[in-house]
Amino acid sequence: MKMPGPDHPITLSPLNGRLTVRFRGVQVAQSDNAIELKEASYPPVIYVPRSDISIEHYERTEHRTHCPYKGDASYFSLNANGETAENAVWTYEEAYPSVKQIEGHVAFYPDRVTFEIH
Template sequence: MTDLPSWAKSGQSQWKYYGQKRPEFAHKPKEGQESVWDYPRPPKVDPDSREVLIIFANKIIARSTRAIRILETASPPTFYIPPSDLNSKYLVKAKGESKCEWKGEAIYWDVVVEDEKAIRAAWSYPKPFADFTKIKSHLAFYPSKVHCYVDGEHVKPQPGGFYGGWITREIVGPVKGESEETYL
């Protein structure tokens, strides 16, 4: 990645683990499972053909078999859904933004169904850094704010509130946000 802003370069330099060797404290995955400590840094863009379903207030907000998982050391996968698989009438651009040293600047989305609102329940990267152009304008959702499913399995949210990783039976950690310890 070249021509990155200084804040991104600084953020990238802070990490201790890069997915080359699973640390001793990491749980060993069983057959059919993935350790978040085997995921790389920089994160990997991984197309996923399983059905991903997002539901809020008994409405389908998104349904896709063309999601993209972002796999990053220490975090459960985050699923990004292409714009054409979103029910955009329930999405309203929200205030605020955040920065990811790998993907760029994110904007947020509220999910609104009649009188029910999930504030800042999703985010996207309208102008991602070069290595992440495949997720441009795709939306990722917080499973703590809306119901998220992968092939029918109800997703558990990543602990901590800030990160939006999706925990399923196939994921083993510990994951970032799960304890007091910082996994950089």
């Protein structure tokens, strides 16, 4: 486990506004409690509480990845309108202590979904 620091900063902050996430025009999540994670020089990532997703569009996959700063990620594919985006969503079910706020949240690859902030 690596800790964020000056050489690899990670910040978490509430996303201002209501976030709607769509896949193929279908709403797959909507939240007033999304979190924006900024990590080093990577683009920001928005995490949505799992309680704010439309679970019928999600299918857990066997895909896993590891981040030395955040922990082990599990993945979901999205399904809507007869189309599927494999491993388009990830979650840290046991996030490391420095990013514990994202535990129980999901994040989306931005090239697979559309984000609307109101």
